[in-house]
Amino acid sequence: MNDRQSRLLAAIIDQFIATAGPVGSKKLLESGEFSCSSATIRNEMGALEDEGFLQQPHISAGRIPTASGYRLYVREHMKPSNREAVVRKKFESLKEHYFMQKDQERVYEAVALLTHMIPNVAFATVPHKSRVYYLGLSNVLKQPEFHVDPTLASGMAEVLEDHLTRVLSGMDITDHIQYYIGEENVLEQIHSCSMMVTRYEIRGEEGVIGILGPMRMDYGYNTVALDMITELLRSS
Template sequence: MSNRRLEILRAIVDEYVATQEPVGSKAIADRHGLGISPATIRNEMAVLEDEGLIAQPHTSAGRIPTDAGYRLFVDRIETVKPLSGAERRAIETFLEGALDLDDVVMRTVRLLADVTKQVAVVQYPSMIKSKVRHVELVSLTPSRMMMILITDSGRVEQRVIELSNDVNDIFIASLRNQINNALAGYRLPEVADRITGIMDIY
């Protein structure tokens, strides 16, 4: 894609984000100093529309960016402004004290919403399709341990388990090996059936 066409796409994105109104060739020529006529801009906009990067929402002569246009804008045009020291410290302070991954994610969502003044939504990977990557058992006391489950999607779940009898490190190591041998690589809905055999052993 030519630099001129990219500059026109940039102008359309900038104008639409600022006004939320379809953008016409005259507005681009008047406000963005590209040094080309509205007629030339219209020709380039026709190419951008054919490529699926902008669209005409109704009978208005203006155009708006499509999802593909925004994606190209982010990937090839927009430069990322480095965070200042003050901004870094503010973000670090905001995230300090997070208890777990879920807490970090929710704090990050609130931060994004505050910064962008837009609604921020988080979507976790589907747990139904996730597979077990590893299970770790950590002794907390002789009658209490923590189970940490890591999925192939990177999700981490942890639970504290209260035991009816005291157990030692040898028992925990044996149980850890049995669980990983039985569950690693299997989807979460399959875990319940496979763990039944381990329960029978112990």
């Protein structure tokens, strides 16, 4: 294979990869890569076909590469460095979305794990988003306090659904667990409850994780459980 045939094969494969259509001599001349005549290009394409690097799907069509043509292209003509800028731009645009999605999944899984450990509600804010995951309301509804006064359950549900994000954003939350007991809670709906909150960080973004339940909660147990889950988030 001479130099022109080699360059011709590379040009045909590049065009076929981009267009998925057979490549003819006219397209190759229009690319400006070759200064020879159309007849010369057709002759060279015929030679490449005879050598098994190209094939012609129809008599009137241009050529497309064969497996042997692709093999030679990969071995001698492929230049990954020429595509690096395009690939890196795509990668960077998708990478942040990928990690944000993974962050959300990690927070949700942490809340789910904490819910299985405690008989209360577990919640956490999600970095990058003004939303809160919470699970375990059914745990709380089994507590005797909520059987005596059903309005406590509806009040807690209202706070979780409509107000928790705003309440948490107004708190000065640190890396140490803080306890809001009874009327120390901002909202009247949870004056019969206690809230425990602390801060976590994922990839430089901060979030809040905590527990909400009746004042009659096991503070020592919940403190250890919340510490463990928070440490799990911080180390991920």
